[in-house]
Amino acid sequence: METEHLTTGNIRTEAADSYGDFCALGLQLHPASSLVGSALKLAAQEHHSVYDMLYIALAELRGCQSITANETLVRKLGGKFPFCSLAG
Secondary structure (H helix, E strand, O other): OOOOOOOHHHHHHHHHHHHHHHHHOOOOOOOHHHOHHHHHHHHHHHOOOHHHHHHHHHHHHHOOOEEEOOHHHHHHHOOOOOOEEEOO
């Protein structure tokens, strides 16, 4: 049985292939840096993490739903942010 050894070259090739596959999905990306101010303000107001508030800030900005598996977030803030709902 032949064993493939991971080398830097193999990892680079796999990473490049994965990145290419991701880009091919055609998703619209939005830089977090443009959301940090809003997310920090929301996090302070709601006593919640900036990380989670980045998603809330993005949904507000884009006027879209934020669907998450984070039950704590939805329980805590779903009433204030009705566009935030639980996946499934």
